[in-house]
Amino acid sequence: MTFLRRLIKVAIALFVVFHISSTFMYSLYHVEGVPVLEWLYNKRTHIRPYILATSQWQRWNLFSPDPLRRVIEMDFDQKIDGRWVSVFTLNQHNVTWWQRAPELKIMRRMEDEKMLPLQERYMFDFCRRHRIPEGTQMRIRKRWHVIPRHLTTQSIEWWRNWEPQWKDIELMQTTCPPLK
């Protein structure tokens, strides 16, 4: 019994060491120039199955290396009488406070060109929620501006005078699917 207890203790201790090493190795980024970290980084393939299977993947680039400075919003336009009319803007003003973080995150994650199928899917969902009839032509426009990157702090006055320079681009066009 004592032997078994000791064996369990050794197994637990080994697991703890394995777990903390794995999570550390999987969180390493920007290791260039530090040989030990580079070596550990290259060994990640061994611990990858464990980290992924236990959902312990992580990357702590919180507002870093530099913070996100691109501010985007998406305009949802509907073609009415041959003219594009903006029917909804996806931004912080038009989602509830409890949906704000997830919904704006989804928007940021589908803005790229390669995410076109996701943009279309989002639009289909929009049509469904707003009961827009089948065949209605819709489009998404992305509007964005970039907050300036300063290397030294600016005065309150400077920020008061700062105005964002909005740009926009059409992301995609589609037609609403049949309503279920």
Place this chain on the structure above:
Amino acid sequence: MKRVISYLNRFFFEEVSATGFGLMRAAWAFTVLFYMLGSATDVVRYYSEGGILPQDLGYLVFRSEYRFTLLQYITDPTAVVALWSVFMVCLVCMMIGMWPRLMTIICVLLLFSFHERNLQPLGGGDTVLRIIGFILMIAPEVSAFSLARLEHQWNHWKKTGKYLAPLKTHIWPYRILLWQILIIYVTSAWDKLQGVMWMGGTVVEAGFHHTHFVRWSKDIMDGWVWFSPYACFYTLMFEFGWLLMLVPRETWHVLPLWIRRHSIKRWLIAGSLGFHWGIFAFMDVGSFPLAMSTAFLGLLLDQDWAAYKKTLNKRWKGRIIILYDGACGLCRRSIFMLQLMDVLNRIKPVDFRDGILRSKHAPDLSESDLDRAMHIKTPQGKFYKGFDAFRKLSWHMPSLKLLTPLLYLPGVAPVGRMIYAKIAVSRNKCAHGACKI
């Protein structure tokens, strides 16, 4: 060799209070419940085949290997809503501690399932919740502050008149948690050094103008840009400060007494809480502040609870005498609960049916006076009874502190006194330790 083994044994298996992990279990369930309920209207959109991410578009969002989620098999919108509802019920059970071990495992696995189904809405706070959920799932003891524990306590108290010994657990889950928090802060600080804005002190002023995050208007945020270099410096300092936790405690004696008599860990936790809730005041960064606060609960060990009690009891002397009816089951149960909540050790129950004790603590009160309501006597010798006694006691029970201001609202006292009087009269119908009210 023996010394090494003994050291390793202590390092992994030292017995410590399980209170922190019990609290972390309840707080974790509350936080997950709060944010999952926030997405209640979007369950079908986020997680089902009829939503914004059908499985065939998954290649754009999630990985194809080592990914396990129940929602790979449960795809129908109605079934997804049903699973989500089960998840919510399990979270409530986990929070109050009904089958805490089983519920923790189910809830953590369900959280993994929902997160792995759609990574799009996830933020840093969600990652923290997933990670500490895993630690809770493998921790050997998570039943502190649970209904299950309360039931054991009650049965033991009924039999012996004593409380169970405080729950203990091995220290290794604490070590994993501490390491995880170190990873979060130190890798985050390392990442920040790779850019130029953190060292320039301009991150916060830029962040204060990102409309996805800020809570207040541009005019208000403009007025706070002076704060940016200080906040950037503070963030880097305290994030790297967590590295101090790697310095063995045995070497601290080289520091001056005024430093080493304070716990570095508690300072770091306090600094981190200030940081996270400071961000919360200005910016909406999702569940991150609450998730990190939840994680800190698991870092509290015996000496931290002792320091907490010592701080709160600094200006407190003596005990509050509670004169209760030892012949009534309801009163005994109430005293059982009050003593459980008396974490600051400020009350002393006295059965007024015992003539000697009664004449010692309340010589001017007759048995029939005391029979009408619970009386308390403060260390200053002042008496309170019934609802007023309960209200007075609530100041001394940290778990009731949130309720205390409500008890002073206009109208609450007369209603409280009425309800109390009704209960006090009905308690005489008690038999065999059970009361019908």
